[in-house]
Amino acid sequence: MENLIQALSLSLVVGLLVKVSLVLLTLLSLVTVRQAGLMDRVVSVPIGNWFKRIAWGFFWTCLVLTTGVILIV
Amino acid sequence: MPEVYTKKSADNLVETVKKLVDEGFSGPPWRSLTACPPKTKFEAQHEKEEILLLMRRHPITNLWWMALIAMLVGVPLFWNEFPLVTNVSGSVQLALVVFWYLGLAFFAIQNLLLWFYNVYIVTDERIIDVDFFGLLYKNVNATQIRKIEDVNYSQVGMMSSVFNFGNVVIQTAAEQRSDDTSEEGSAFTFGAVSNPDQVVKVISELMEQEEKEEYEGRTR
Numbered sequence: 001m002e003n004l005i006q007a008l009s010l011s012l013v014v015g016l017l018v019k020v021s022l023v024l025l026t027l028l029s030l031v032t033v034r035q036a037g038l039m040d041r042v043v044s045v046p047i048g049n050w051f052k053r054i055a056w057g058f059f060w061t062c063l064v065l066t067t068g069v070i071l072i073v
Numbered sequence: 074m075p076e077v078y079t080k081k082s083a084d085n086l087v088e089t090v091k092k093l094v095d096e097g098f099s100g101p102p103w104r105s106l107t108a109c110p111p112k113t114k115f116e117a118q119h120e121k122e123e124i125l126l127l128m129r130r131h132p133i134t135n136l137w138w139m140a141l142i143a144m145l146v147g148v149p150l151f152w153n154e155f156p157l158v159t160n161v162s163g164s165v166q167l168a169l170v171v172f173w174y175l176g177l178a179f180f181a182i183q184n185l186l187l188w189f190y191n192v193y194i195v196t197d198e199r200i201i202d203v204d205f206f207g208l209l210y211k212n213v214n215a216t217q218i219r220k221i222e223d224v225n226y227s228q229v230g231m232m233s234s235v236f237n238f239g240n241v242v243i244q245t246a247a248e249q250r251s252d253d254t255s256e257e258g259s260a261f262t263f264g265a266v267s268n269p270d271q272v273v274k275v276i277s278e279l280m281e282q283e284e285k286e287e288y289e290g291r292t293r
Contacts, residue, residue: 011162018168025175031208032182039190042203042211044114045127047103051186058182062175069168 015073022066029059087278089271090125098268103189105131105238105267115194115201117215126195126275130188130265131238138184142177149173183208193241193263195275200243202261214260219283220245224276226269239269243276 036055040048086094086109093099093108100107107113110127118124149170152158158166187205194201200221202214221243228239243261266272 010157010160011165014157014161015165015168018165018172022168022172022175025172025179028179028208032179032186035208036186038211039186039205042116042213043190043192043194045103045110046112047101051189054182055186058178061178065171065175069171073164073168 019066019070019073022062022069026059026062026066029055029062033059086125087275087282089274089278093126093271093275105129106272115203116213118196119198122199123197124194125197125279126193126272128193128195128263128266128272129191131236131267132188133232133236133238134265135184135188138180142181145177146174193266195272195279197279200261200276202263216243216245216261218276218279219287221276221280222246224273224280226273228269233265236267237269238265238267240264241266241269241272241276 033052033055036052040052090108093106098104098106098108099110105128107127108125110124113124113127115124152166152169158169161169187207190203191205192203194203197218199215199217204212204214206212223244224241226239226241228234228237233239241263243263245261263269263272
C-alpha cells in the first residue's frame, strides 16, 4: 500500500513537470513561428515559405499533443 | 562632375562570379555558396543592388547536432533501465516520450533555422553579414565594398580541408563596433563558407573594380 502511494505521488509530480514543460515548449514553438517569419523578412529566399510551414506544423503538433497530454494524463 | 551610375548587369559581373555561375554554383539557394541566387532579396536592399554571392556555413557543420539527435532518438528505448521512469505510471511514461521527441524536434528546427538564415551576402555595392543567435537576437553588419581594406581566409583542421570550407575575414577601414566581434575578431567574418578562395577572389575583384571606378571618376 505504501509503495502504491509512493508510486502515485511520483507519477503526479513527474506528470505535472511534463505538462508544464510541454506548455513551455508549445510557447517556444510559437516564438519559433514568429522567428521564422522575421528571419524570412531579413533574408527572403524562394524556399523560405517551407521553413514557415515547418514552424507552423511544429506549433500545431505541439499544441495538439500538449492538449492531449493535459487532458489524458 | 556629373554623377554617372552604372548598374552592374550580367555583362559587368566580375570574372569569378561568371565562372562560378558557369560551374553550377547558381543553383538552389540552400547551398553553402550560391552565385547570383535567383529570387533572393534581403532587408534594406537597394533598388538596383544585385546579389552576387549568398553564403552560409557548410552543411557538414550541422553534423554535430544531427549526430546528437540520432543518438538521443533511441534513449526512450532504454528508459526502463532507470528506476525513476519505471516507478511512474504508463500514461506518464507516454507523456515523457511525447515531451522527449517534441524537444528533439524543437532542437532540430532551431538549428536548421539558424543554419539556413545565418547568411553572408556579397552584392555589387556592399557586403552584409546576417547573424542570428538563439531565438530572439539578430545582428546585421553591412559595409560598402570601397571601405574594405583587406580580405583573407583560413582553413583549419581536417574537415575544412576535406570539404573545402573556411573562414573569410574582411577588415574594413573603420574600427568595428559590433556585438559580433568578440569571438571572431572582425564584424565581417564569414564562418565556414565553402570555396573560401573563390569568395576572397570575388571580393578582391570587386575592390579592384571599385577602385577603377573611383579612378575614372564614377561615383554612386
